[in-house]
Amino acid sequence: MDEWVHQAEVWVRQAESWIRQQPTEQIYIAAAVVALTILLLIVASCLKSSKPNTIVLSGLSGSGKTTIFYQLRDGSSHQGTVTSMEENNDTFVLHSEQERKGKVKPVHVVDVPGHSRLKPKLDEVLPKAAGVVFIVDAQDFLSSMQAAAEYLYDILTKAIVVKKKVPVLIFCNKTDKVTAHSKEFIKKQLEKEINKLRESRNAISSADISDEVQLGVPGEVFNFSQCQNKVAVAEGAGSTGTIIFCTASANPLPMLDAFHVDC
């Protein structure tokens, strides 16, 4: 042990003497370069993480996420879509904004597959989310209501969503169809279902919690205004592309400003 300490002392002394021998300018320059590099790295990492601009498209399988994704990007849904097996992920200037003059900011949009086996994928993208769009099939709403409410409940109770107050837009898709339900109806039904879920989920013993936060005010009937993050409802039709997010002008969500121009 003592030998090693002694050895180290010798080396330190040698190093000191070597540094003394060098011209002072050289040492200053070296120190400055090191400091500058560290500063640059810090600035870069700050800029990167300061503002997430990812919009997450979520919803059940078959609600039209991929169609809306391509509608936003290219302004057409091409030849149609099939069930996604992987997420679609792109940073682009919205198609409707491309002709506009002035400053247009590209958005990062992620379309998460809706198949229930692929639900874990959502956890990967939520930390970066600036906003979540939850897409509901308004035409085939009644049969998928329970599953949709469950999915929405999962999103609303994710710790990261509540903590960062990520705004959520419930988008009722396919309203161009005659048999589609109105957004008021859908909103009411979803609130009702979530209210039921809240009871049954809160009742589950502490050993098997999957949801991290309590939703709404205990003892009151649930509605979306009780959420800490903003939740809004909009309707439109992804396949025609004419009226995507048409009610978004009255929309309080800042992140959806990027979207509402798509009307």
Add this chain to the structure above:
Amino acid sequence: MLEELLIFTRGGLILWSSCRALGAAALKGSPIDALIRSCLLEERSADASFSQDNYALKWTFHNDLGLVFVAVYQKILHLLYVDDLLAAVRREFSQIYDPKRTSYDDFGDIFRQLHREAEARAEEMKKSKQALSSRPQPALSQKKVGPKGRRGDSHGAAANKGGSGAKDDSDGDDSGNKDQNTLVNGAFKGQENGVRKENSLARPVVVKGKENGGPKDNGAFDVSKLQKLRTNKKNVAADNGTKKLTKPDTKKKGKQDRVWDDKPSNKKLDFTDPADERGDEVTDNVAVIEGESMMDKDEDLSSDSEDEEVEDGPKKKGWFSSMFQSIAGNNVLEKSDLQPALKALKDRLMAKNVAEEIAEKLCESVAASLEGKKLGSFTRISSTVQTAMEDALLRILTPRRSIDILRDVHAAKERGRPYVIVFVGVNGVGKSTNLAKVAYWLLQHNLSVTLAACDTFRSGAVEQLRTHARRLQIPIFEKGYEKDPAVVAREAIQEATRNKSDVVLVDTAGRMQDNEPLMRALSKLINLNSPDLVLFVGEALVGNDAVDQLTKFNQKLADLSAVPTARLIDGILLTKFDTIDDKVGAALSMVYISGAPVMFVGCGQSYTDLKKLNVKSIVKTLLK
């Protein structure tokens, strides 16, 4: 007829569809969505085909570009050329694919061409088969025509020049290769010509063949030997040794074919690489013409050459170049590269008590999803395989349906009827014990529970349940022994409805999956009472038998039911989970086989020892 051929990205965007491009009628229903949901996403992508309604579907992937190719055809038709066509379409489309482009209207012409070729090839094959079976002697000539396609062309030419020796033969082959090159460039005339040329060539071949047959036996034999060598080399080079295992089999088949009036076994076409198959066919045919006696020699030679090739394979890739490739991140994964890593992974899964069959299937599926992918820089194959497997396991174990029983109970309560859960399983797995645990859990959430003692078979079963009921202070419905359990269950449900009970837990007798009378009784119980949940109770200790148990239970429930839409197992209760340490494989086996989620996990002797499955920790344990 082929109904549709669809090309789409893994993200779900349709890039090209034959229906749209050629103006055919659209499909009924959505078989493709069904395929993706119940086959590709369930890690069954290594299966050969999938059928839905009246359609049969086949598919292939291009993993590097993230493309999926699906062919749909009527189930009753056995289209032999589908695999061939998919491979051809895949090859052609991957050349014009560009991630930024989304419409490929010009692909229609190419597809039509490919389709016609594939059909013609299949047609010829069929014809040769028929001819062979009806007239053995002239069938030879027909058979020569049989193996169509680019290589068949070259060999036809080569055999034609049979008498003149080896040099001419190699020339013929070169021209064949040229044909192939032009093909790859996208011009399909080459092959069209090839097919036509071959037809015209085929006739002289026969004549010459017969002439050569008797007097000039030696010369002809040389040709055949050379050809055999060449084709074998090609095969080995293409497959890089992975096909080696299947090789002896095909060889044996070849020997059988030599019998004059035997049918060639074209069945193989369905699953082997078409190029490989064709090569083999050609060698067979040539050998048939030359006669039997030389076959053995041929075999020795070819096997020698095969060995050499295989040994050469790995040598070429020195450690330096492979390291360079891994740094540059340009290494395309091939099946042979994946094999060792997959084997290690399979062994590890089996050590964790995953059923062998399932470990095998999973590894195949993972291989299918990785083959052809580019390896990222600074990543090893084993770690890539590991991540892919982790994703797959996570996907399998994530429940497909809601496992929130309490909500379903509340929904049933609103409708004014009790929620019925039937516990089924083999003997001694802990049905009654875990039924009591579930009852305790439900009671804790302010639900009223009724027990139904439908185990009227084993002595002491009713008393056991009565003890539980007394301890938990809940009503029990019993009718003693030697009664029909289905009737007892029905009366119990009626009783519970009258008493406004929320949940009825039905205990059944344990039965082996092969016991037909008992399985019939169970099927009757389930069909008569239509419970809300059929819970399969299985022990976590079970190994390979898990597969058999669940498949048989599901099968028997489906087969023995009187109604067309039979109820199957909805969920799994895994018992004795505290006894297995890290051998958690049974959970995976059961979920994979049945597709039903694990709803509860029993892990102890007291009423409180009931848990939910933690998917992430299971995956971690499995891959540890």
